[in-house]
Amino acid sequence: MxxxxxxxxxxxxxxxxxxxxxxxxxxxxxxxxxxxxxxxxxxxxxxxxxxxxxxxxxxxxxxxxxxxxxxxxxxxxxxxxxxxxxxxxxxxxxxxxxxxxxxxxxxxLSKVQQDNQLRFEQIEQSSIVNTNNKSLTSLTNTEQTFVNEKINQKKILPGSSEPQSLGEISYKDMTTSNDTQVIESVEQTEAIISEVFNAEEKLLPDTSPKEQYQFARNFLKVGDYASAEKAFREFVLINPDNELSGNAQYWYAETYRIRQMYTDAATAYLEGYQKYPKSKIAPENLLKLGVSLVQMGEKDQGCLMIAGVKKQYPDATQSVLQKAKYYEEKEFECKKENS
The missing domain is CATH 1.20.5 (Single alpha-helices involved in coiled-coils or other helix-helix interfaces)
Structure with missing residues (x-):
């Protein structure tokens, strides 16, 4: 064990x-x-x-x-x-x-168009009233002879622009007396102008007077006043008795006034008034003649012409009469004298 x-x-x-x-x-x-x-x-x-x-x-x-x-x-x-x-x-x-x-x-361009439009409106307003059947009292022989002598003494021709003295005249010598028109004073100037014109190149087309007039107006619309001057002058010379000649003469004068060539303008306005005293634009012609004289330095004579618009053309359009009153009383402050 x-x-x-x-x-x-x-x-x-x-x-x-x-x-x-x-x-x-x-x-x-x-x-x-x-x-x-x-x-x-x-x-x-x-x-x-x-x-x-x-x-x-x-x-x-x-x-x-x-x-x-x-x-x-x-x-x-x-x-x-x-x-x-x-x-x-x-x-x-x-x-x-x-x-x-x-x-x-x-x-x-706007200024040119406005200026032209204003002028066209003025002429159209003047054309509304037919003054052909109206009794018109013209400038006296004394008035026209005075202006013509002063202009012709200086041998004024279109193209010159220096103001010339027209002297003095009393208002008593400017009273209206008859309807006789004095045109002899411009015949010599017209003959000289025609001679010069014939030597120049023609502008107007070979058409009817109405179309020629419209052709000349087109130069105004674009502001070509030199060409407008020649075209309107040509129209007046080749159509002296046409119903549009009075208007053409007026616009011919306007081409000078617009360019401040007042002496030439006065000559053209006077010629238009003498040759076309009963045209629809005659009151405007007389008014612009007075304005041009004042702008030339001849205030007394210019004022007498402006004052004569209402006396010579009492039936003119209100536009023309109002402008004459404005120039006389406010623009130029013309002195009124007793006749």
Whole structure:
């Protein structure tokens, strides 16, 4: 029994020893395994860190290159934008200059059109009232002879514009007495003008008098007063007895007055009044004759002519009578004298 127990004890001790040996061996193996794993982890960690650093370095390099390219592209765009802004500014300046020139041209054209429109309205208003059947009292021989002598003494011809003195005359000599028209005083001037005109190139087309008159009016509409002067004068010379000749003579005189050639204008107005005293535009002719005389410096004689509009043409249009009153009382402040 003891032997059996001893054997069991020996076996148990052997087992413990053997187990201990195995356990110790296993512990050693585990330690080695752990150490190897730890080494592998360290190696892996170093590898990962090294790769990450390499990637970061590459990313930074790529980012720097990309940033540099972006900066270069941005610089190019900014330069291009600056060039576009400069070109746009230049175009804006040129556009402003063109607008300024167009405004000036538009203003000039508007003034010419307004001036012509006003004159056409005046003549149309004067044409409304038919004064052919009215009894009109004309200027006296004394009045017309006086004006004609003063003009002819200076040998006034169309084209001259220097004011001339017409002298003085008392109001008593200006009283109305008869209807006789004095036209001999302008015949010499007309002959000279006709001779000069025949040597010049004709402007009017070979059409009807009405179309020729309209052709001459077109020069007025565009502000070509020099051509209008020649065209209206040509019309009067080739159509002396036409119903439009009185109007043509009036506009012929107007071409001088518009250009401030008051002496020539007075000559033309007087000629128109003498040759067409019963035309629809005769009151306007007499009024403008007076205005031109005042503008020449002959205020007394001009005022007498203006005052004579109402006396000679009491049935003239209100437009003409009102203008005569305005010139007499406000514009020129004419002095009224007793006859």
């Amino acid at each position: 003891r032997s059996l127990i001893k054997l069991i004890f020996v076996n148990f001790v052997s087992f413990l020893f053997f187990s201990t040996s195995i356990s110790f061996s296993q512990d050693q193996g585990v330690r080695e395994i752990l150490e190897n794993i730890q080494k592998d982890l360290r190696t892996l960690e170093r590898a990962v860190y090294s790769q990450s650093f390499s990637e970061n370095s590459g990313a930074n390099t790529t980012q720097r290159a990309s940033t540099k390219e972006s900066e270069q592209a941005l610089t190019k765009h900014l330069l291009k934008l600056s060039e576009i802004e400069t070109q746009f500014q230049e175009l804006t300046n040129k556009f402003g200059e063109i607008n300024f020139k167009l405004d000036k041209l538009s203003n000039k």
